[in-house]
Amino acid sequence: MNTPFIIPVFIPHQGCPHRCIFCDQRRISGRDRRQPITPSEVRTVIRLWLARSRKNRERTVQVAFYGGSFTGLPRPRQQELLAAAAPFLERGEVHSLRLSTRPDYIDAGVVAFLKDYGVSVVELGVQSLDDQVLAAGNRGHSAQQTRDAIRLLRRSGLQVGAQLMIGLPAETTRSLTKTVREMAGLQPDFVRIYPVLVLQGSGLARLYEQGEYRPLSLGAAVIRAAWMKKYFTAYSIPVARLGLQPGPALENALVAGPYHPAFGELVNARLMLQRTRRLLAGVEAGCRVTLTIADRDQSVFRGLKSANISRLEQLGLLKKFTLCLDPSQPRQTVTLTPGS
Numbered sequence: 001m002n003t004p005f006i007i008p009v010f011i012p013h014q015g016c017p018h019r020c021i022f023c024d025q026r027r028i029s030g031r032d033r034r035q036p037i038t039p040s041e042v043r044t045v046i047r048l049w050l051a052r053s054r055k056n057r058e059r060t061v062q063v064a065f066y067g068g069s070f071t072g073l074p075r076p077r078q079q080e081l082l083a084a085a086a087p088f089l090e091r092g093e094v095h096s097l098r099l100s101t102r103p104d105y106i107d108a109g110v111v112a113f114l115k116d117y118g119v120s121v122v123e124l125g126v127q128s129l130d131d132q133v134l135a136a137g138n139r140g141h142s143a144q145q146t147r148d149a150i151r152l153l154r155r156s157g158l159q160v161g162a163q164l165m166i167g168l169p170a171e172t173t174r175s176l177t178k179t180v181r182e183m184a185g186l187q188p189d190f191v192r193i194y195p196v197l198v199l200q201g202s203g204l205a206r207l208y209e210q211g212e213y214r215p216l217s218l219g220a221a222v223i224r225a226a227w228m229k230k231y232f233t234a235y236s237i238p239v240a241r242l243g244l245q246p247g248p249a250l251e252n253a254l255v256a257g258p259y260h261p262a263f264g265e266l267v268n269a270r271l272m273l274q275r276t277r278r279l280l281a282g283v284e285a286g287c288r289v290t291l292t293i294a295d296r297d298q299s300v301f302r303g304l305k306s307a308n309i310s311r312l313e314q315l316g317l318l319k320k321f322t323l324c325l326d327p328s329q330p331r332q333t334v335t336l337t338p339g340s
């Protein structure tokens, strides 16, 4: 996936009358809902980010309206925010606009409006494609509304991102498997995978304190996310993010749950270990091979605190290979060649 340079604009909770059980947008974004971002602030944010030095000036630039449910805002408000970004699009300083919203806030009229303003990517808070899980999470929409929204967006030529959660109340292995399989069939352009965290002030925090919700352990969340990533990758659907963006606002609000600031790295390290073990399983005792990885994957190969290396040693596999670093090797892949 060609990853654009993202200019983030946060619009927390505006336009969203819902209160999903896991959500505490206000705290995550650090901005109170009584201080809505103004068009002039949007322009300032874009200018400031454009002025930053960028390593790669070739990357396309995308303004992303994050948080809240953009298409649930009053239409004039949506217009003023999108119009604030329009001159940058016209001048070619920004190449695309992205926003996030709920599946039930998408219909043909909304899609036509977004296209008129140059929006090219819509991210949907899907969370699950199981109606029981959606109801337990107080989402207020059905799985069918998500299917309809994704199909409509794709038919209209917009790119679609799907945000999925693991560890929601009422989730089972079966409901998660069903969600992932069905989502792969809907072919979004990318997905994001977030383990559910218990945040202060959320409905989930109350359930947790009453002993009615038990979050996933970090290990269980990593195993599930790794399986999901493997599944989506097999369908050529990129996983754009694993785990919430770490930061002090999130950490201060965290009550419980599988939080790790490098959650994505834990998942990628697990997948790398699986690939390595699979390759080495076929190497006969006494033989030594070369394993090649991308040079930027060294820490993923080692795992956090060299956990993967320790595991390979325990399994007697460390002596079976010589590691070779190659900048041209695709990221997160391992290739075996005979001989060391």
Ligand code: SF4
Pocket (backbone or CB within 6 Å): 013, 016, 017, 018, 019, 020, 023, 024, 025, 067, 068, 069, 102, 125
């Ligand atoms: S719809 Fe989105 S913004 Fe609104 S409460 Fe749910 S998660 Fe939060």
